[in-house]
Amino acid sequence: MKSRIFLIVALAVAAALFVFARLLGSEYFFFAGYVVLQFIVLATAWNILGGYCGYVNFGSAAFFAVGAYTSVFFHKAYPLPIPVLILLGGLIAGIIGLGMGYLTLRLRGAFFAIATLALAVVLQTLIVNWQYVGGSRGAYAIRPAAIDVLGVSLPYMQYLFILMLILAVGAVVIARMIERSRLGYGFATIRDDELAAEACGVPTLRLKLIATTISGALMGMAGAPFPYYITYIEPSSAFGLAYAVNSIAMPMIGGTGSWIGPLVGAILLGSIQEVARVTISSAVNLLIVGVLLVFFVIIAPNGLVGLVQNWMKAKAKS
């Protein structure tokens, strides 16, 4: 399918989802759906570096928080509409991604992963000590009850839902485009064998920097509306373990090879967690993620997508 047609289909699915949610008439659906959509963006973003290039990033929460705190900063300094904040959050997180790439991409495997974890700790320490954005006390982002969009008055939660929906579509379309492009081939060579990639003329360092920048920018964009969603933000919620763990677990469970994996993983795992939050307890979330992750790493290292592919291959043979 051509990218343009895919984009139209994706937008149509997104529009249908929104109409369905409106018809359902439950404000809770928007509230929970926002979280799932946010995880689609995070998981897809993580997969661009982690799945395509094979560099495991443990610092997803840091990029998410950079986006969130960019919004907090501007909320205080010079209030801007959220779409602009999303772009700004993406820009700043992208620059940090680029910087992180320069500093750490000479490291491989576990060492790179540890460096990204360290980056998250450094950034969290900075935010905790930065009083202007609330420091460790946190900050409020009071949102209006409703907003006018193209002349239609929309409850603010629905507005945030739409924004995250557009971001999710954008992230998936970008990931799919990369996968099928020259860039995607280059990323895959980095995952497979960097030395051989260089020998084939692939500028590995430049490609890795592109990956960290795109991945970081998308994570920052996912974080930018967060203060308005949660209305009270503190470092430990923005840098929460749940973001780092879910960004890794969702692509792993879905399958890291293609854009479908993170999408499926995020929808599945995100929904299960939201259901568990209201039916069992909000603390059980990470337990579910942990158990599923262990299960999938052992049983299906290529994720759900890999399982389905194997099943289809076996069926075709028989």
Place this chain on the structure above:
Amino acid sequence: MSAPLLHVDQVGKRFGGFVALDGVNLSVAQGERLGLIGPNGSGKSTLVNCICGTLQNEDGRVTFDGRKVDGLAAHQRTILGLARSFQLPRPFHSMSVADNLRIPLLYAVKARLGPAISARELDAHCVEYLRLVSLDHKADKQPRDLTQVEMRKLELARAMAAEPKLLIADESMAGLSHSEIDDILKLLMRMNERGVTIIMIEHIMSAVMSFSQRLVVLVSGKKIADGDPQEVVRNPEVEKAYLG
């Protein structure tokens, strides 16, 4: 005589206190078939790595096609026309055989020619290289489905697909049977007939002797002989290095 395609001038490389290359000089003319031999650990692979940019030489300079290439990254040298195959094949495991060949076409050839080469032409080139190494019937297979000799052919074909001026084949025949060695030799000869200069690094003497127009011997990081293959193997120093 025209300027050599590759000129290695007083190149030195150390790993800590160990001197891997010690002032090596080497010139390779356009279109030449050069054999490079030496006992294990004599620095052959290090020299290749320094020429190709996998390692950076500490002393001396490497000139390729009239251009100083010291300090350039490996991918930049590949784009300039300097390709190599690896001693142990390093295929891209997650890609099909055809996609493995598509990488150097997409990156090295495309970077060299820019928009002058279309996607369809790249595909045609890919098919051509698959046929050249008779892997066209396995184009959609994964590298893990290949036999040892097919894997070696893929490794060579991938280096060829970068469409280099100079190809360095690093022990591309180790562990193969006689008929398989002949296959690879024919392949390299065909490349040479197309105008590609080739440096062959090999332990299998019969292959090196039949292929090379000139033979260079490295021992302990130093060049001890350079000249006509028949004369070089009769050189007492070379005999001493090999037989002790």
